[in-house]
Amino acid sequence: MYDQKHFQGAKKFWYQGNFYDWNKPVIHCMSHALHYGTSVFEGIRAYSTPKGPAIFRLPEHVDRLFYSASVLGLEIPFSKEKITSSIVETIKENELTSAYIRPLVFFSYGTLALLPQDCSVEVVIAAWEWDIYLGDRIRQEGAKVLILPVKRFHHSQIVPSAKLGGLYVQSQIGIRYAKERGFDEGIFLNLEGNIAEGSGENIFIVKNKVIKTNFKSESILEGITQKSIIEIARDLGYQVEIGKITKNELFKADEAFFTGTATEIAPIVSVWEENEEGTERTKHLIGKGKPGEITLHLYQSFLEIVQGKNKKFERWLTYVQ
């Protein structure tokens, strides 16, 4: 039996067209992806609404999954329609009312030569109940974050806009570095020295009521939540700018927050910077050191949308029933 402490509510996963019991894994330990990170994945959320569970921006997530797969040369052996309907089926099969959904495409068993010529391409879809990634305390109090000493991989080196499994090794090292030093999350700078992103989130700042976020030229994953927040903010009448964010702009911001599917919206209340030796740190308080008004306004609007309470944005929801 596998401990399901971190996979509440999961009964079955979808694998290659069929459902399997959660406790009966089907993947060989010599699968290529396990050794070399040759996988792509998505993180999607379904929310409870008055009309039953609804999946947020499902077509956009499926499109990004296929785009990521194309970057790695993975030919997904199912159509977009089949993947989409199987994601919906996975929610139904597990009888979930809200969920985090994880489709994964990977090079499986065949060879351990770096070029996965004889490896089959396989697909898994899992779903379970997963609370917001950075936790409820951050939602209430805001996050204390550290500028990481390691720079984000650059768009001239690899494609950050694809969700490649192997790239997440850097995120894992980054968040571990921050957590071991008592921070809630880390922020990567890009090779140009500007703000890139969190280990698993995009970043927004607010200055004089103008909202700003960055773009793929800054070596980031272009988040679906980021794109949604830009649209929501403009709809609410805020001015939104898209461009590079310097470290100083972040330090002097009135508000700052992370966005991501797993995270939703997480206020940032302080940003810390280390000296080169990692022996001393300087604190930069964001605004008053509390979650900001505009951040909370956007979060509230986002929650109304995902919970099916905003007719205008209902087009972003795929109902499960």
Ligand SMILES: Cc1ncc(COP(=O)(O)O)c(C=O)c1O
């Ligand atoms: C590195 C990174 N940046 C940004 C994001 C936010 O993307 P999205 O809003 O599409 O979940 C994620 C989340 O998957 C991520 O892993």
